[in-house]
Amino acid sequence: MADSSTCLPLVPQSVTDAHTKIKEHIHRTPLLTSKTINDIASSPDPAIYLSDSIANPSKPFDSEHTDGVPKFNLFFKCENFQRIGAFKARGAFYAITRLIDTMTLPVLREKGVITHSSGNHAQALSLAAHTFKVPSYVVMPQISTSSKVLGAKRYAKEVIFSGSTSHEREAAMAQVQARTGAIFVPPFDHPDIVLGQGTVGREMSEQFQELLVDEKAQLDAVLSPIGGGGLLAGIATWFSDKETTVFGAEPSFQGADDAKRGRRAGSRITSVRSLTIADGLRMPVGLVNWEIVRDKKKVEEIYSVSEDEIKMTMRLVLERMKLVVEPSACTTLAVVLFNPDFRRLVAESQNGRPWNVGVVFSGGNTTVKIISTLFADDDASPKEKS
Amino acid sequence: MADSSTCLPLVPQSVTDAHTKIKEHIHRTPLLTSKTINDIASSPDPAIYLSDSIANPSKPFDSEHTDGVPKFNLFFKCENFQRIGAFKARGAFYAITRLIDTMTLPVLREKGVITHSSGNHAQALSLAAHTFKVPSYVVMPQISTSSKVLGAKRYAKEVIFSGSTSHEREAAMAQVQARTGAIFVPPFDHPDIVLGQGTVGREMSEQFQELLVDEKAQLDAVLSPIGGGGLLAGIATWFSDKETTVFGAEPSFQGADDAKRGRRAGSRITSVRSLTIADGLRMPVGLVNWEIVRDKKKVEEIYSVSEDEIKMTMRLVLERMKLVVEPSACTTLAVVLFNPDFRRLVAESQNGRPWNVGVVFSGGNTTVKIISTLFADDDASPKEKS
Numbered sequence: 001m002a003d004s005s006t007c008l009p010l011v012p013q014s015v016t017d018a019h020t021k022i023k024e025h026i027h028r029t030p031l032l033t034s035k036t037i038n039d040i041a042s043s044p045d046p047a048i049y050l051s052d053s054i055a056n057p058s059k060p061f062d063s064e065h066t067d068g069v070p071k072f073n074l075f076f077k078c079e080n081f082q083r084i085g086a087f088k089a090r091g092a093f094y095a096i097t098r099l100i101d102t103m104t105l106p107v108l109r110e111k112g113v114i115t116h117s118s119g120n121h122a123q124a125l126s127l128a129a130h131t132f133k134v135p136s137y138v139v140m141p142q143i144s145t146s147s148k149v150l151g152a153k154r155y156a157k158e159v160i161f162s163g164s165t166s167h168e169r170e171a172a173m174a175q176v177q178a179r180t181g182a183i184f185v186p187p188f189d190h191p192d193i194v195l196g197q198g199t200v201g202r203e204m205s206e207q208f209q210e211l212l213v214d215e216k217a218q219l220d221a222v223l224s225p226i227g228g229g230g231l232l233a234g235i236a237t238w239f240s241d242k243e244t245t246v247f248g249a250e251p252s253f254q255g256a257d258d259a260k261r262g263r264r265a266g267s268r269i270t271s272v273r274s275l276t277i278a279d280g281l282r283m284p285v286g287l288v289n290w291e292i293v294r295d296k297k298k299v300e301e302i303y304s305v306s307e308d309e310i311k312m313t314m315r316l317v318l319e320r321m322k323l324v325v326e327p328s329a330c331t332t333l334a335v336v337l338f339n340p341d342f343r344r345l346v347a348e349s350q351n352g353r354p355w356n357v358g359v360v361f362s363g364g365n366t367t368v369k370i371i372s373t374l375f376a377d378d379d380a381s382p383k384e385k386s
Numbered sequence: 387m388a389d390s391s392t393c394l395p396l397v398p399q400s401v402t403d404a405h406t407k408i409k410e411h412i413h414r415t416p417l418l419t420s421k422t423i424n425d426i427a428s429s430p431d432p433a434i435y436l437s438d439s440i441a442n443p444s445k446p447f448d449s450e451h452t453d454g455v456p457k458f459n460l461f462f463k464c465e466n467f468q469r470i471g472a473f474k475a476r477g478a479f480y481a482i483t484r485l486i487d488t489m490t491l492p493v494l495r496e497k498g499v500i501t502h503s504s505g506n507h508a509q510a511l512s513l514a515a516h517t518f519k520v521p522s523y524v525v526m527p528q529i530s531t532s533s534k535v536l537g538a539k540r541y542a543k544e545v546i547f548s549g550s551t552s553h554e555r556e557a558a559m560a561q562v563q564a565r566t567g568a569i570f571v572p573p574f575d576h577p578d579i580v581l582g583q584g585t586v587g588r589e590m591s592e593q594f595q596e597l598l599v600d601e602k603a604q605l606d607a608v609l610s611p612i613g614g615g616g617l618l619a620g621i622a623t624w625f626s627d628k629e630t631t632v633f634g635a636e637p638s639f640q641g642a643d644d645a646k647r648g649r650r651a652g653s654r655i656t657s658v659r660s661l662t663i664a665d666g667l668r669m670p671v672g673l674v675n676w677e678i679v680r681d682k683k684k685v686e687e688i689y690s691v692s693e694d695e696i697k698m699t700m701r702l703v704l705e706r707m708k709l710v711v712e713p714s715a716c717t718t719l720a721v722v723l724f725n726p727d728f729r730r731l732v733a734e735s736q737n738g739r740p741w742n743v744g745v746v747f748s749g750g751n752t753t754v755k756i757i758s759t760l761f762a763d764d765d766a767s768p769k770e771k772s
Contacts, residue, residue, distance in 0.1 A: 315754050318754055
């Protein structure tokens with residue numbers, strides 16, 4: 001990775017600079033709205049409404065008891081339509097262009113880049129490297145599913161298998177680096193990655209203003225998933241000089257809510273062992289990202305949601321919005337629908353008009369197989385069984 | 387339904403007139419493109435490519451043997467994003483506005499509208515009626531899944547249950563009509579429905595020209611699913627004075643390819659008993675629609691696809707395009723990917739440049755439950771099991 005001393009500072013202008021660099025290589029993904037989801041989110045109790053039935057007219061959207069009910073206009077940033085199916089393409093492209101700037105392209109082409117990841121980052125890095133004819137090496141655990149291996153192989157020069165422990169993985173990486181001189185590009189914990197992911201926030205600002213035909217309009221709030229923290233840190237950096245309040249969303253299952261717990265404890269939690277279905281959010285917040293994520297001035301609050309809430313949200317997005325999103329991406333809307341603290345805060349903060357809330361759908365890399373496993377014997381759709 | 391004698395003729399200008407009437411009530415759904423799908427469709431054998439692996443680098447997109455390989459630029463008309471999740475909203479809104487014109491709104495509000503359907507048409511009609519404060523009555527078989535009943539109940543004034551035979555259904559309809567005077571709006575076999583659905587074609591023409599920034603640009607071909615035939619007849623009507631060749635797509639399972647067989651036999655097939663997964667395409671072509679569907683000058687050819695081909699296509703669209711589409715909607719892209727006759731025709735017709743083909747995704751009304759059932763034990767994703 002480019003030496004941190006050469007990185008731009010983590011301020012909004014640096015996100016703009018990153019955006020200029022990567023714009024031509026990424027998709028400007030759409031910012032979508034849904035009247036149905038607004039109605040459901042703005043009902044007194046979306047949880048009861050959804051688990052009971054999707055369209056039960058005896059429980060109308062507009063209850064007469066609207067005191068304390070938050071009202072939402074939601075704006076969905078669809079990074080599931082991003083290249084490789086997730087926002088990770090942004091950070092990866094920015095990382096590669098930064099390496100080219102600092103090392104020159106011929107040198108980078110000789111050395112190549114390397115990462116360890118079984119998911120979206122490896123595919124994103126390989127795609128970005130491939131675009132500039134830079135060789136990429138991906139270290140993956142031997143137990144990776146073959147679809148992930150195939151995904152990585154599509155653009156990588158080489159996929160190297162290792163054992164599953166971090167020790168085995170690092171040994172495998174060191175071996176490849178000794179042989180090739182490949183530069184390590186970490187999946188989330190680096191200023192360049194943060195600035196690249198921050199372009200999600202910048203596009204949301206632009207697109208919200210375009211939708212409202214008002215170049216001064218600002219979202220009231222934005223919700224981003226948080227795992228390693230690159231995306232949330234980038235988005236919080238972008239909005240740090242704006243009126244928009246930034247929130248994080250993470251799964252609570254088996255302690256995956258490390259960012260929330262770390263903020264309460266006053267120190268970063270460095271180890272998480274969770275098998276949450278939101279598999280992009282299983283790792284603890286990175287060190288660089290923690291400095292932004294912990295900062296109340298940049299991230300107002302972090303909320304967590306249960307596995308069932310993530311699943312109900314995923315079902316809603318698939319069936320009503322007709323969008324394929326991965327479980328990690330659903331944590332944000334799940335907070336809007338189900339988290340009582342967030343909903344109370346919105347109800348108390350809004351002055352007679354709905355809050356305009358940006359909701360980041362971070363990716364869509366799931367499969368029909370995974371959907372089948374998640375919903376095959378599911379009582380989240382009880383009415384289908386009767 | 388409005389008396390046929392008052393209907394506009396089935397010509398392109400009438401589609402434009404219908405569009406003017408319904409524009410404000412329907413979504414102008416996006417016309418999307420996908421480089422990945424273009425690459426797969428333009429490879430020598432998408433079937434082997436897909437069933438073998440999604441990203442196997444040993445089978446590159448660009449084979450050296452490109453003789454006879456069709457090349458595609460595909461344009462996907464996403465009616466899965468239409469109101470109520472399918473194109474049916476178009477015909478329903480046009481039918482209601484026509485009834486208002488011929489009968490006046492007060493009279494229609496007194497009588498109401500009625501239909502029998504367990505699917506998208508009932509929901510579409512109820513929504514359209516509800517928009518104009520016209521009561522709607524929906525007759526459904528008692529065995530309908532509760533999700534469909536709930537969907538219909540959302541906007542209908544009344545859902546009436548009947549037995550499953552057409553005799554029982556018609557008796558239940560007659561009873562309601564005797565009581566209310568409700569006007570029957572059929573699901574597909576009426577000129578007004580045809581003209582309403584034809585607006586799909588009109589928007590595709592407009593959007594294709596907008597994408598190419600060329601107001602003379604015309605699609606080389608358009609593929610529409612065909613069940614009852616309203617959509618295909620409408621689209622064929624719109625394109626009947628243009629350079630665009632129109633094709634139909636239907637499932638072959640258990641004789642659901644009645645349109646193709648009827649054209650070969652020279653007469654309409656009036657009965658189909660198929661349980662194809664493309665459940666929107668199980669009925670035979672209607673009488674009004676047949677006159678257009680049979681006409682070689684309007685519909686060049688009708689192709690059929692197998693259940694496995696529909697499933698492989700559905701998986702591809704979900705996993706790669708991140709769009710939720712229903713099986714019926716996948717027949718069109720399945721023809722592009724898998725039908726040897728269509729692919730040969732394109733390979734022979736194109737002169738050194740890819741064909742610009744409009745592909746209609748007619749709807750997205752499926753559920754995670756249905757997806758689970760379709761793909762739970764599926765060898766369409768063999769690599770996931772290894």
